[in-house]
Amino acid sequence: MTLEVGVLGYRFMGKAHANAMARLPMFFPDAPAIERSVLVGRDEDALEDAAERLGFDSIATDWRDVVADVDVFYNLGPNHVHAEPSIAALEAGTPVFCEKPLAPTLDDAEAMATAASEAGDDVPAGCAFNYRFVPAIQYAKTLLEAGDLGEIHHVRGQYLQDWLVDPDAPWSWRNDEEMAGSGALGDLGAHTVDLLRFLVGEDDLAGEIERVSGHLETFVEERPVEGSEAPAEPRENEDGDAVEDDETRPVTVDDAYTAQLAFANGAMGTLEGSRFATGHKNDHTIEIHGSRGSLRFSIERLNELEVLRAGDRGYETILVTDEDDPYVDHWWPPGHVLGWEHTFVHENYEFLSAVADGESFAPNFADGLAAQRVLDAIERSDERGEWVALE
Incomplete structure (x- = not known):
């Protein structure tokens, strides 16, 4: 099975995680097969350029069109867009990997953790503490x-x-x-x-x-x-x-x-x-x-x-x-x-393996x-x- 990955965000963290995904089959042959399926952002011209550079098959300007259709959703956007897309993905049964801090406010972080708990351990929700x-x-x-x-x-x-x-x-x-x-x-x-x-x-x-x-x-x-x-x-x-x-x-x-x-x-x-x-x-x-x-x-x-x-x-x-x-x-x-970039390879290996195996992941x-x-x-x-x- 090949996991189709959707990623929101294509700047600093988008590059770091796209690089990690590209390295996985070279150095971690037991990692699950993945496809960098869709890159999400607001600026269509910038998205097209980023998708070509980072190896994504397609682009989307609205995360709502993506979260239920991919096998894994990466939320690498600014902190204020962590909660809504991540919760929507989890409610759709899509595993989520979200950058840190989990949210800009404690209330948002609690809502995200609740959504992850309700989705269950077989829908991993990872928080990106790469260190x-x-x-x-x-x-x-x-x-x-x-x-x-x-x-x-x-x-x-x-x-x-x-x-x-x-x-x-x-x-x-x-x-x-x-x-x-x-x-x-x-x-x-x-x-x-x-x-x-x-x-x-x-x-x-x-x-x-x-x-x-x-x-x-x-x-x-x-x-x-x-x-x-x-x-x-x-x-x-x-x-x-x-x-x-x-x-x-x-x-x-x-x-x-x-x-x-x-x-x-x-x-x-x-x-x-x-x-x-x-x-x-x-x-x-x-x-x-x-x-x-x-x-x-x-x-x-x-x-x-x-x-x-x-x-x-x-x-x-x-x-x-x-x-x-x-x-x-x-x-x-x-x-x-x-x-430093190798920490993201290790992190992605562990998270994507958990997704493929339907197991829990930490840090969650x-x-x-x-x-x-x-x-x-x-x-x-x-x-x-x-x-x-x-x-």
Whole structure:
């Protein structure tokens, strides 16, 4: 059986997943056969160009014409279009793979998770937390499950970028609360929260996150519309009141966030995410400290895991590229490193295999909702200026 795949979205994530689908038959021969059937978007001319480049057979300008007719539906659009198409697909019995964060609001995420639950395990609904599928993260998971680090005391997660440091960097949908939900918190923090849940929460090594304290900050309040120049000075009317300029749009989300976490077993966590961390392009780091050891990981050194075990005098850097390491037997000889795009191949392999076999998949919409609850609590904590318990 060949799975016909429909994809909504053809820019950043559309390219990443289309590339992964193209690689599957080359490196994962046991992956299900798929056909990149239809690419969905609003701009017909741009769609035709993207479909040719990304290997899709056809295009559609309305997702409603697609979700019930394909075998799998990928929702890779902006956050504000995650809920309605995904729910419609699930109600039609079509498996869904949705980008993170699951939705811009907690209410939307809950509706999506409910739809996934009602569709049943044989209609997988996956949430795109691709960093779970880094071989080094998978290896870290085995160490934690084996108890090598002992009782978990501290977890730390940072996700730092600098693409908005320039105040003249153009406005995008990621700067708008209605479309994105939040800024660095949802865009970057969702990944960090999910990784910590995956590594120390799912198996109750530290348990689920119980309460949070958060701080959000917006450094630049408005940005120029792409293709225009920002005004040299803010405009005012005759009464001296600020006037909205057509060439700029307000930034209504956070540029950076920090948070403290309290886990069920008493472990402490600290999180940080920023689009203003000068010198950091895509630096996602995780540290976990236990009673018998510690580990450190950075996405900028994706093939390495730093591990300290009881009795060691310092960290050992493990190059996770051997054939017996997770997923690596599908790729190159030891020492020939993998890259960021390979995480999408692993992710698509697992999801599409689950679809073909009619089995459940993780991370699923319930995982996406769990991360959303943490993000929502961090936001509410910032608004209230106090610790907030997860609901």
